[in-house]
Amino acid sequence: MKATPSLSLQHVSEFAGDVRASLTKPGQRELPSKYLYDEVGSALFEAISVLPEYGLTRADTRLLQKYAAEIVERLPTPVLVAELGSGSGKKTRWILEALARRQKTFYYPIEISPHALAACEKELGRIDLVSVVGYEQPYLEGLRSVAEGRSEADCLLVLFLGSAIGNFDRDAGDKFLRETREILRPGDALLLGTDLEKNVELQLLAYDDPAGVTAAFNLNLLARINRELSADFDLSCFRHEARWNYAERRIEMHLRSMQRQTVRITAARLRLVLNEGETIWTESCHKYKPEEIPEMAARTGFRCENQWIDSEWPFAQNLLIAE
Ligand code: AVJ
Numbered sequence: 001m002k003a004t005p006s007l008s009l010q011h012v013s014e015f016a017g018d019v020r021a022s023l024t025k026p027g028q029r030e031l032p033s034k035y036l037y038d039e040v041g042s043a044l045f046e047a048i049s050v051l052p053e054y055g056l057t058r059a060d061t062r063l064l065q066k067y068a069a070e071i072v073e074r075l076p077t078p079v080l081v082a083e084l085g086s087g088s089g090k091k092t093r094w095i096l097e098a099l100a101r102r103q104k105t106f107y108y109p110i111e112i113s114p115h116a117l118a119a120c121e122k123e124l125g126r127i128d129l130v131s132v133v134g135y136e137q138p139y140l141e142g143l144r145s146v147a148e149g150r151s152e153a154d155c156l157l158v159l160f161l162g163s164a165i166g167n168f169d170r171d172a173g174d175k176f177l178r179e180t181r182e183i184l185r186p187g188d189a190l191l192l193g194t195d196l197e198k199n200v201e202l203q204l205l206a207y208d209d210p211a212g213v214t215a216a217f218n219l220n221l222l223a224r225i226n227r228e229l230s231a232d233f234d235l236s237c238f239r240h241e242a243r244w245n246y247a248e249r250r251i252e253m254h255l256r257s258m259q260r261q262t263v264r265i266t267a268a269r270l271r272l273v274l275n276e277g278e279t280i281w282t283e284s285c286h287k288y289k290p291e292e293i294p295e296m297a298a299r300t301g302f303r304c305e306n307q308w309i310d311s312e313w314p315f316a317q318n319l320l321i322a323e
Contacts, residue, residue, distance in 0.1 A: 016229055016268040023265075023272060023280070031221055033283035038224050039115045044217040046088060051213055053205045055313030060090040060162055062191050063317045068098035068309045074305055074319060075099075075189055076155040082108045082146045083159040084139040089120030091161060093127065093193075094198050100129040110142030111137045140179055147183050156188040163195035166250070166286040173286070177300035177320075184322040190302060196314035197287040200244050207242035207251045207285065215240035217254050221282055229267035237261055241279065250286040250304070254279035291317045 015035065022030040037045065049057035064071075072095065079099065083092060086109030099105040102307050107130055109118040117134045125132045135142035147156060158180065179192060197203075207214055218240045222233040241254045257274040263269055274280075293316065294304035302320035309316045 012228060012267060016265075019225060019229060020268040020270050021264060023268075023270065024206045028281055029257060029274075029278070030281045031225075031240055035224065036217065036283065037113050037116070037219050038220075038228075039113075041217060041220050041224065042087070042116050044112055044220060047213050048209070048217060051206075051209050051211070053202075053209045054214075055206065056163060056195050056315060057091070058313035059195075059310040059313035060317070061094075062089050062312070063193075063308050063310050063315065066092040068094040069093065070308075071191065071306075071317070072098040072102070073318060076156055076187055078103055079154065079157045079189075080106045080108065080146065080150055081157045081159065082110060082143055083161070083163050084110055084143065085117050085160075085162075086111045086120045086134075087162070088215070089123045090238075092120075092159060093124060095157075095159070096124060096127055096130045100127060104129045104131070104186065106130075107132050108135055108142070108146045110137055110139055110146070112136065112138055139176075140183065143180065143183050156184060158184070158188070158190045160190060161193040163193050163285070165192060166195055166288075167284060168285065169248075169285070170286065174296060174300055177296060178222065181301035181322055186322050188322045189305075190322070191321040192293070192318045192320055194288045194293055194316050194318060195285070196309070196316055197249060197289060198314045203251060203287065204242055204244055207253060208240065212240075214242070214253075218255060222255065225265060229265050231263060231265040231268075233263050234261070245284075248284075248286070249288075250284045252281060253283040253285075254281050288316070290316055 018032050020124045022032055050055050061110045089109060096105055096107055109117060109120045114136055117136055121132050121134050135145055169178055219235050222235055226233050237258050238255045239258055241256050243252045245252050256279045260276045262273050297304040297320045301323055303323055305319045307316050307318050
């Protein structure tokens with residue numbers, strides 16, 4: 001069930017407006033991280049997720065594989081599954097198979113990237129007793145559609161995996177959990193994946209791998225702006241940078257301008273002068289302490305029913321129940 005395909009003109013003008021607003025912000029220039037995931041960016045992220053230095057996706061998958069039965073045991077029945085930002089959907093297989101062992105299961109991946117959504121439908125569309133209905137919509141809009149369409153008896157399990165919540169500042173993360181909670185009914189569940197704080201060196205390597213895949217992922221944002229907004233970023237004049245922000249406990253990805261340069265972004269009606277050494281901040285990846293998650297849950301209308309932590313790469317699956 002696709003949302004009415006929005007005019008690509010509307011996409012372009014939204015993208016152009018966001019690019020203009022974030023690049024002209026006083027102080028630190030920014031670009032919104034959601035635009036990292038066009039078709040090329042999504043493919044590069046898939047490559048990142050198999051890098052030896054990036055343990056996050058493997059830890060996430062390992063926990064789901066190992067504990068799927070335990071997680072599912074704690075859920076009411078019947079339960080519908082909605083996933084926020086499914087990506088390729090590979091790691092979701094374990095949960096769906098565990099659920100399908102007890103009942104026919106409906107799975108609603110919610111994903112703004114049509115490429116990722118198609119890959120997910122292909123990956124998970126052939127599991128016995130699982131029926132997949134994709135929503136090409138932003139997270140909360142898609143979740144609202146799923147919640148409105150269910151019957152009285154159906155409980156919801158919302159999946160928010162891969163530490164995608166880490167892209168939000170801590171306050172925005174709370175706000176997002178609160179908004180999610182408002183769409184749910186008491187007893188509904190949210191399985192939240194969170195990357196945990198670890199050795200800073202390891203954390204930095206995960207976002208600045210020696211093969212340069214993450215650098216390509218970051219730089220592709222400029223290439224995408226060139227492609228879609230008729231801009232003339234010269235990618236060789238920028239360098240990928242990953243930093244650990246101690247105060248905020250997050251990795252920040254930046255693109256550093258290696259010289260003073262002028263960039264034209266035609267569709268955003270913008271002429272940008274960047275100084276030598278100036279950076280554009282493209283993504284934040286917040287890291288958590290295990291005990292932080294039950295506190296977040298309590299602040300946002302949930303309780304943390306259980307937490308499963310990977311023994312190789314500090315990462316937690318948290319099962320939150322709406323109160
Ligand atoms: C998909 C947001 C979870 O924050 O680790 C990976 C994105 N950026 N390498 C993360 C990402 C650079 C990733 N998330």
